[in-house]
Amino acid sequence: MRRELHDGLGPLLTMLALRAGAARAQLVNGRLADADATLAQLQSDVAVAAAELRAVLGDTRIPRLAGTGLAEAVRDQMARHGDGRMVLRAGDLPPLPADVEEAAFRIVCEALHNAARHAGASRIKVSLEAVPGGLAVLVADDGTGLPPEPRQGLGLRSMRTRAEQVGGRLTLSSAPGDGLAVRVFLPFSHTYRPARGPASALLSTAD
Structure with missing residues (x-):
């Protein structure tokens, strides 16, 4: 429950606060049409947050994935950030x-949130690709990178746990000032055992 609230509702609530602040500034400056559009988006975001909460409490599937699929759900998440720094490359x-x-979506959301809020990145790239045996995910930014001895906070632990729960693995590539790359391989079968090959190579080489 704690992880679901942190990964799902946490970023959404942060987004709601930012959206409310933007609407208030627009109203103060007399930009009524802009404020109306921002408030309409805020209303939509509140509905998404409420649906996420119901899914957490009812232990059901993430609403944003139902009927749209992973790539569209990630695009929607980027649009809700309203952040031109974010770029998605999704294969077929x-x-x-x-x-x-669900694991991929939550990991991407957490990585995007961290890059946008904490890394000072000017560009954040997400890649989703089907590779032999599973799904390869990459979230890379050009921000400050991890410190030499990064603190293992809930966000990082949550991403790693989500990957491991479906038999996958997560690796981080970073150096101070050189950005961060989060690479994940999620097998389509939980019996998968990592072996050197196309999927492993994708995860271990820079994009």
């Missing part, structure tokens, strides 16, 4: 197992 993804899709 096959139908994904529900647990893999």
Whole structure:
């Protein structure tokens, strides 16, 4: 429950606060049409947050994935950030197992939130690609990178745990001042055992 609230509702609530602040500034400056559009988006975001909360309490599937799929859900998340720094590259993804899709979405959301809020990045790139045996995910930014001895906070632990719960793995590539790359491989079968090959190579080499 704690992880679901942190990964799902946490970023959404942050977004709501930013959206409310923007609407207030627009009203103060007499930009009524802009404020109306921002408030309409805020209303939509509140509905999404309420649906996420119901899913957490009812232990059901993430509403944003139902009927749209992973790539569209990630695009929607980027649009809600309203952040031109974010770019998505998604290959032709096959139908994904529900647990893999949900793990990938939560990991991407957390990585985007961290890059946008804490890394000082000017560009954040997300890649989703079906590779032999599973799904490869990359979230890379050009921000400050991790410190030499990064603190293992809930966000990082949550991303790693989500990958491991579906038999996958997560690796980080970073150096201070050189940005951060979060690479994840999520197998389509939980019996998968990592082996050197196309999927492993994708995760271990720079993009």
